[in-house]
Amino acid sequence: MNTTLRVFALSLMSVAVLAGCKKNTKETPPPPAVEPPPAMTQPTETSGMYGPSDLDTDACLRQRVVYFDLDQDSLKPEFQAIMACHAKYLRDRPSARINLEGNADERGSREYNMGLGERRGNAVSSALQAAGGSGSQLSVVSYGEERPVCTESTEECWAKNRRVEIVYTAK
Amino acid sequence: MKKLSHWLLALFVLLLPAIGQAQEQGLEINIVGGNASALPITIVPMPYQGSGTPPTTDVSQVVRADLDRSGAFRTLPDANIVEKPTRGSEINYPTWRALKQDYIVVGRVLDGGNGAYRVEYELFDVAKQQRLLGLAMTGRANAMRDVAHQMADAIYEKITGVRGAFWTRIAYVTQTGLGNAARYALMVADSDGFNPQTIVRSAEPLLSPSWSPDGRKLAYVSFERGNSSIYLQDISTGARELIASFRGINGAPSFSPDGRRLALTLSRSGNPEIYVMDLGSKALTQITNQYGIDTEPTWSADGSTIYFTSDRGGRPQVYKVSASGGGAQRVTFEGSYNATPTVSFDGKKIAVAQGSGNTYRIAMMDTSTGSPRWTTLSPGSLDESPSFAPNASMILYAAREGGRGVLYAVSVDGRVRQRLVLAQGDVREPAWGPYRNATPQK
Numbered sequence: 001m002n003t004t005l006r007v008f009a010l011s012l013m014s015v016a017v018l019a020g021c022k023k024n025t026k027e028t029p030p031p032p033a034v035e036p037p038p039a040m041t042q043p044t045e046t047s048g049m050y051g052p053s054d055l056d057t058d059a060c061l062r063q064r065v066v067y068f069d070l071d072q073d074s075l076k077p078e079f080q081a082i083m084a085c086h087a088k089y090l091r092d093r094p095s096a097r098i099n100l101e102g103n104a105d106e107r108g109s110r111e112y113n114m115g116l117g118e119r120r121g122n123a124v125s126s127a128l129q130a131a132g133g134s135g136s137q138l139s140v141v142s143y144g145e146e147r148p149v150c151t152e153s154t155e156e157c158w159a160k161n162r163r164v165e166i167v168y169t170a171k
Numbered sequence: 172m173k174k175l176s177h178w179l180l181a182l183f184v185l186l187l188p189a190i191g192q193a194q195e196q197g198l199e200i201n202i203v204g205g206n207a208s209a210l211p212i213t214i215v216p217m218p219y220q221g222s223g224t225p226p227t228t229d230v231s232q233v234v235r236a237d238l239d240r241s242g243a244f245r246t247l248p249d250a251n252i253v254e255k256p257t258r259g260s261e262i263n264y265p266t267w268r269a270l271k272q273d274y275i276v277v278g279r280v281l282d283g284g285n286g287a288y289r290v291e292y293e294l295f296d297v298a299k300q301q302r303l304l305g306l307a308m309t310g311r312a313n314a315m316r317d318v319a320h321q322m323a324d325a326i327y328e329k330i331t332g333v334r335g336a337f338w339t340r341i342a343y344v345t346q347t348g349l350g351n352a353a354r355y356a357l358m359v360a361d362s363d364g365f366n367p368q369t370i371v372r373s374a375e376p377l378l379s380p381s382w383s384p385d386g387r388k389l390a391y392v393s394f395e396r397g398n399s400s401i402y403l404q405d406i407s408t409g410a411r412e413l414i415a416s417f418r419g420i421n422g423a424p425s426f427s428p429d430g431r432r433l434a435l436t437l438s439r440s441g442n443p444e445i446y447v448m449d450l451g452s453k454a455l456t457q458i459t460n461q462y463g464i465d466t467e468p469t470w471s472a473d474g475s476t477i478y479f480t481s482d483r484g485g486r487p488q489v490y491k492v493s494a495s496g497g498g499a500q501r502v503t504f505e506g507s508y509n510a511t512p513t514v515s516f517d518g519k520k521i522a523v524a525q526g527s528g529n530t531y532r533i534a535m536m537d538t539s540t541g542s543p544r545w546t547t548l549s550p551g552s553l554d555e556s557p558s559f560a561p562n563a564s565m566i567l568y569a570a571r572e573g574g575r576g577v578l579y580a581v582s583v584d585g586r587v588r589q590r591l592v593l594a595q596g597d598v599r600e601p602a603w604g605p606y607r608n609a610t611p612q613k
Contacts, residue, residue: 071486107531109510109524109555110378110600111423111436112480112487114399115443115464118420141398142420146376151349153553153571 049092050085052171060085066124068162070105073119075127083124086166087131094137097170100124102142105158106151110144117142117164124164209245209587210330212238212274213267215255217290221282226315230280230290233319234326236363237337240589241327241564242582247272259293259302267297274303276326283309290318294326304329316365336562337362340604342370342380342389343578347596357391359406362560362603364578364591370406381424381433382604389602390414390424390433401435403450414448423467427474427494434458434468434477434494445479447494458496470494472516478502480510489523503536505545511556515563520583522548522557522566533557533568533581548585558603567601 055061063082066075075083090096102121104113121140129135150157214235219225238244251270256262257279267275278292287309294304306325310318317338324335339362347354357371357380371377375394382389390403399421404411415421419438426433433448437455445458445468459465463483470477471491478491484501487510492499503509508526515521525534525547533549548557553571560566567580572590576597581588591598 107529107553108508108526109467109480109487111466112464112482112510114420114422115436115438115466115482118438118443119464140419143376143394144378146378146394151574153574 050089052093054089055168055171058085061089064166066120066164066166067159068120068164070158070162071116073116073123075123080127083127083131083133087128087133090128090133090137093171095170096137096168098128098133098138099167099169100138100140101147101165101167102140103147103161103163103165104145105161106145106148106153107158110146114142114144117144120162120164124166209243210274211247211270211272212244212276212326212330213247213252213270213272214238214276215252215257215278216249217278217280217292218255218257219280219288220257221280221288223282223286226280226288226312228315228319230315230319230322231276231278233316233363234276234323237320237323238327240363240580240587241337242584242587243327243331243564258291259295259305262295264297264300272297274326274330287311288315288318290322292322294329316361320361320363333564334562334606336560336564336603336606338607339561340386340607341558341567341578342382342602342604343598344377344380344600345596345598346576357389359389359604362580370404370409371402378600379423380600380602381426382602383426384428384430384605386605386607390426392422392424401433403433414450414453419443420466425468425470427470428472429474434470436466436468445477445492447477456496458492458494459499461499465490467511469512469514471514471518473518476518478512478514478521480512489521504543505536506534509534513557513559513566515559516561517563520559520563522559524555524557524568531555533566535566535583546585548581548583549579549588554579556600558601560603561606567603569599569601 060082066079100121102117104116118140121142125138125140128138148161150160214231217231235246239246254263254266256277258277262275275295275297276292278290281289283289289307289309291307293302295302304325308318308321320338323337327335340359341362342359345356345358355373355377356369357377358367359370360367370389373393373395378392380389380391388403388405390401392399393402396416400416401414401421401424402411403414415435417437417439420436420443422436424433424435431450433450435446435448436443437446442462443464443466444460445465447456447458458477461483463481465479465481467480468477475494476491477494478489480487481490486508488501489503489509489512490499490501506525506527509523511524513522519539520535520537522533522535524531530552531554532547532551533554534545534547537544548566549568554568556569558567563583565580565582567578570577570579576599578591578598578601579588
């Protein structure tokens with residue numbers, strides 16, 4: 001074969017190999033800035049369905065806060081992981097309702113931060129729906145920077161305030 | 172029983188001055204920085220020359236504080252006022268020339284009839300020995316601060332040619348307590364921070380007060396219903412109306428200059444957009460339609476244009492759009508974060524909260540000379556919510572100091588800053604009210 005054909009064939013093969021690899025391996029996420037949540041446990045109900053008591057005992061369901069990086073509304077991988085159990089809870093419990101409360105840190109304009117909080121709440125809502133939760137069981141409210149959990153003007157405190165809280169308004 | 176109520180009434184009346192005094196002490200005013208090129212002026216103390224009880228307000232002190240705060244004047248301290256003329260014929264000009272004064276104001280307080288006071292005052296040009304103003308104002312005992320602010324306005328306008336904005340009011344939000352114990356209030360006070368009045372009290376956050384152009388109403392955001400809602404409230408009667416409570420964000424209300432419309436932010440369509448509501452019919456017109464956050468609308472003085480904050484380009488910048496809708500144009504091209512625009516009455520200056528890294532300062536873009544000229548007006552690092560005085564000579568904004576929220580007023584040349592501090596808690600979200608007209612509003 002001439003050189004061009006060889007190069008072409010080689011690239012074709014490489015692409016095929018890489019494509020094959022992609023199917024079987026996951027992209028390694030960047031190291032998380034916060035400690036990853038503890039490993040998820042199986043639901044305790046013997047039927048395999050969640051019940052209200054699991055909200056207090058299941059390690060994954062007990063994760064109720066999703067944190068965000070500055071000016072970001074995309075879910076970091078460690079929080080993607082908890083979407084599955086909350087989505088399953090919504091599927092198992094059609095009467096359950098979640099209110100997603102979006103928040104922002106104190107920096108910048110209050111009204112713009114209202115928008116950021118809502119964007120984050122919407123991102124969690126989308127992630128829950130992508131994981132199989134029903135949108136009809138979800139609502140989003142933004143508090144902007146009005147409901148901080150701490151008030152120091154430090155990076156550590158700001159990181160704690162950039163969050164969405166998963167609040168079960170009905171179990 | 173009747174006797175008891177008489178006693179109670181007498182007690183209440185006795186306590187009134189104490190209540191008034193406590194309120195005056197609630198706001199602490201400090202002038203930070205100074206202006207070497209300010210105009211030197213002497214406001215000579217104005218003695219009471221009537222036969223009844225003297226007023227509790229020292230009008231010359233209020234005038235002095237106003238003129239100093241504006242940054243345009245430097246008033247002669249009490250200790251240096253070596254002579255105390257009360258009328259033009261008593262002025263010894265060489266004294267004031269020696270003290271390097273450009274202007275001198277003299278006056279006296281007389282009885283005005285029916286328990287009111289009458290202030291007669293005159294403004295003189297020291298070098299020319301010429302009278303520039305000779306006016307009289309009458310006011311009730313509890314309105315003498317208003318009288319003094321109007322005097323300061325007249326003096327300011329005569330000398331600078333710009334209408335004074337001392338006789339104006341400001342609105343702001345306070346928070347005391349944290350978390351579940353947090354309590355919020357929407358307040359209105361004189362522009363120097365005196366006479367604070369509570370308009371709304373709530374256990375849930377309050378934000379974004381906006382004055383109606385006639386100064387009688389405030390629109391604001393409240394979380395009392397669980398989600399953000401916009402209310403319209405009459406300041407003197409307390410009567411209020413729920414204006415917007417749609418799904419999603421209801422925020423950033425802003426009255427049009429004719430008072431008939433309200434620009435606001437609603438995210439009912441999926442993301443925050445600017446709308447204009449006709450206050451008569453409550454009909455909504457959508458003004459922006461873009462992915463991203465469009466918020467914080469504010470009107471040009473002629474009502475034709477709405478300026479707003481948008482992150483359609485990635486991070487927040489200021490844009491403008493016709494008040495009837497259409498394509499928006501970006502306005503701010505310096506700085507990576509520009510939000511919360513406030514526009515001067517002549518449309519030539521826009522002040523913003525400008526962010527750079529973790530530092531947020533008040534910056535101003537001036538187009539009076541053609542191409543935009545930017546100046547930084549505050550030191551940071553968490554300054555926000557700028558609001559122009561109606562004469563655009565000063566800007567009110569919110570800052571954080573010592574872990575709590577405080578308000579500052581800065582002169583538009585950046586040279587004089589005055590801090591207004593509430594005795595307890597946090598103060599934020601200032602909004603400078605319009606000029607006041609002659610009819611009493613209380």
